[in-house]
Amino acid sequence: xxxxxxxxxxxxxxxxxxxxxxxxxxxxxxxxxxxxxxxxxxxxxxxxxxxxxxxxxxxxxxxxxxxxxxxxxxxxxxxxxxxxxxxxxxxxxx
Numbered sequence: 001x002x003x004x005x006x007x008x009x010x011x012x013x014x015x016x017x018x019x020x021x022x023x024x025x026x027x028x029x030x031x032x033x034x035x036x037x038x039x040x041x042x043x044x045x046x047x048x049x050x051x052x053x054x055x056x057x058x059x060x061x062x063x064x065x066x067x068x069x070x071x072x073x074x075x076x077x078x079x080x081x082x083x084x085x086x087x088x089x090x091x092x093x094x
Contacts, residue, residue, distance in 0.1 A: 010070065010071075010073060010075055011070065012028045012031060012036050012065075012070055012073055012075075013028060013031065013078075014028050014029065014030065014031050015027060015028065015078055015079045015080070015081065015082070016028045016075055016076075016077075016078050017075075017076040017077045017078070017079070018038060018073045018074060018075055018076060019073070019074040019076055020038060020063070020065055020069075020072060020073055020074075021072075024038060024040060024063055025038070025040075025076070026038045026039045026040045026041075026063075027039045027079070027082075029060070029062055030062070033067065034066065034067055035064050035065060035066045035067060036064075036065050036070070037062040037063065037064055037065075038062065038063045038065055039060055039061075039062055040061045040062065040063050041060070041061040042058050042059070042060050042061075043058065043059050044057060044058055044059075045057060045058060045059055
């Protein structure tokens with residue numbers, strides 16, 4: 001049991017913060033039946049990359065965790081949306 005959630009029956013959701021291994025933890029960014037992606041790192045794009053694709057202002061490194069591995073996840077906390085944590089928000093494209 002971790003924070004009141006049984007790890008054997010835990011099903012990750014988008015905007016859950018999870019710990020997978022000693023070195024992988026972050027926000028669940030995407031979920032489908034087969035896998036989730038965990039947002040491992042976010043950084044602002046440099047000017048060249050921003051010019052080439054101005055839709056998104058940040059680069060994200062996502063790690064894939066397949067459904068058979070979800071039992072290895074530890075739930076840490078949740079947020080309502082990606083905009084909830086202002087101190088971790090880099091830039092939002094308008």
